[in-house]
Amino acid sequence: MPPREVVEEAERVLRLCSACMYCDGVCAVFPAIAGKATVPLADVAHIANLCHGCRGCWYACQYAPPHPFAVNVPQTLAAARRLSYADFSRPRWLAAGFGRRAWAVAAVAGGVTLLALLLVLLTVPSGILFGVHRGDGAFYRVVPWGAMTTAAGLSFLWAVGSIAASTLAFWRSIAPAVPGKIVRRALGPALVDIVTLNNLGGGGHGCNDAGERLSQERRIAHHAMVAGFALTVLSTLSAALWHHVAGVRAPYGFWSLPVLSGTAGGVLMLAGIAGLLALEVRADPAPAEPGETRLNRVFLTLLGLVAASGLAVLALRETMLMGLALTLHLGLVTGFFLVLPASKMLHAPFRAAALLRAAIDRIASPPRRSGGE
Template sequence: MQIDLFAEARRQAEICNACRYCEGYCSVFPALHRERAFADGDITQLANLCHNCRGCYYACQYTAPHEFDLNLPKALAEVRQESWKSHAWPAGFAALFDRSGVAIGLGVSVAIALLFALAQGLRPAGGEGFYAYMSHSLMVAIFAPAFLLPLLAIAMSLGSYWKSVGGGRFHLADLIAAAKSAGRMKNLEGGHGEGCNFEDEDRFSHARRYFHQATLYGFLLCFASTSSGTILHYGFGLHAPYGLFSLPKLFGVPGGILLCIGTAGLAYLKTKADRNLGAPRVWGGEMAFVLLLFAVSATGLLLYAATGTGLVAWLLPIHLGTVLTFFVLTPYSKMAHGFYRMAALTREAEKQRTQ
């Protein structure tokens, strides 16, 4: 018999609300302690505030074999996954990725890479760098919809989520407060600033926080690299390839290195952690996302290092295949958690401001 995920999370939240031992651990508990009863929207909001640091589980006196059998990180992780699937637009894709994330990510990447390899048969008569193998117009025609359509899907999903958690018309100050919390990874600092217990009950560590920050800032730098290249191309008529001391490279190279470090570290920590304190049924999908993001950054760095050699013809389709796969799967993979968590942090900032 399948457990009602919301009923189980509600049961555990009510016990936590009576105990209040973990009040200072993260944003979940002050938000939880403001409530006396928990609607499904309240549970969804708590689940997306949770960063799964697991400190509350290891500190709890009511975990198994106690009859209360509390495992709040797992209960919230299950609800969190369910919320992403229920709000995903179009519906159905997220559940498929959860079940077969690694196979889907690898299969789509290989298929798209092969298509890009075949597209090199249409290589332009002229062009420098990457554009000697594939025209700029062809890349734009492929990547523009692959970037914009997932953004539309995410916007629709977040709109549904925001309505379900009772979000109102937030102020810019709420968004700024959420961005500060996310940038600092405040909820991974632990109740006393010692870090979290993600890998080991007896070991407090900031490793997961730092790897998350490396991934976040690496991704933002890579996005800034692409954006600056677009501005240089269309705004100033300066076309790729760009030199090492140009904005696209000054953003992109450090960003790629940070992404490699961050995702490799997160993947390693994930193999060391207790799966039963998360949502074990979607472990493969979560790992697939981390590995895919690592592949995007690693192939990008290799491609840059191979500039001017015959390896570009092989590396270019592999890199473009992983990038396009990442874009297409973003609304339905673990990447969605960043958007939902920002929405949850913004909603929490709104509640703090208005209550």
């Protein structure tokens, strides 16, 4: 659907919802549109990212297809959400990753991985590449520390810079004109909503993750994935301290903080990713938006490969396959960071910004509930 039609359909659906408000209380979207006869373009982007895709409104809506109004809130807002990623992506040429070329993101990451493998095969003698290395600095006998940190570090800085610029552009578009003290008061409630995934609770009873049955499956899987990711970050930071402060080079013992947190993080990530991918397969396709489904599956698959390759390095680090496993992991990490700004990763900071805006609105203009409350 062309961008103009996406926005027009979102405006139509949101106008109907603001008049009906039967789903008031299901999630944060409906209080945000209460009483609005029209929805400005900036508010479409805000509301689309406020939607967590819990699908409760789809199964509750009396105007859903085959009704002539054909209201499909989850699908409509998913399309508008994907459009917002493209509109606010920085640099702007990254917008192509959020269209039909979503699989090109995976191709780029795969190409970088293959390039890393090729470079190592061409430059590292087979005796070293397939040798068994143990003890201090064993990894760096295959891939020099400088090459390892330069590739991962530069790609990481690119990802952080681009995502930060995209999020800032999005926030400037949706930020309300309110005093700074209201923004500061809203930070706490917004942080609670962000961390707890409150809007994946479907108003407290769970979401329609895979049909009309209510469940907390997606919320639990998402928490597992994020917790695992946080543990891998802890692993990386503690390894940096071990290396630069304690002067001890990798690989580290299994009971060390870098290895324990990295192992637990990798396992949790894979469990969460498997749960989310399973829900993608089982979910009712009617309220889904194909473009967002592609983004979800590509992102989860790439993140799963990064986690699995990291665990493979741990499992094979004292065997002749360590060199190939390490190269594969570094290639995947570098490729993943390079494509991150054109991936579904943008949903995290964009949704955080939308939740902050919603918290500000609740404080500045407390929502009126149905019945005049």
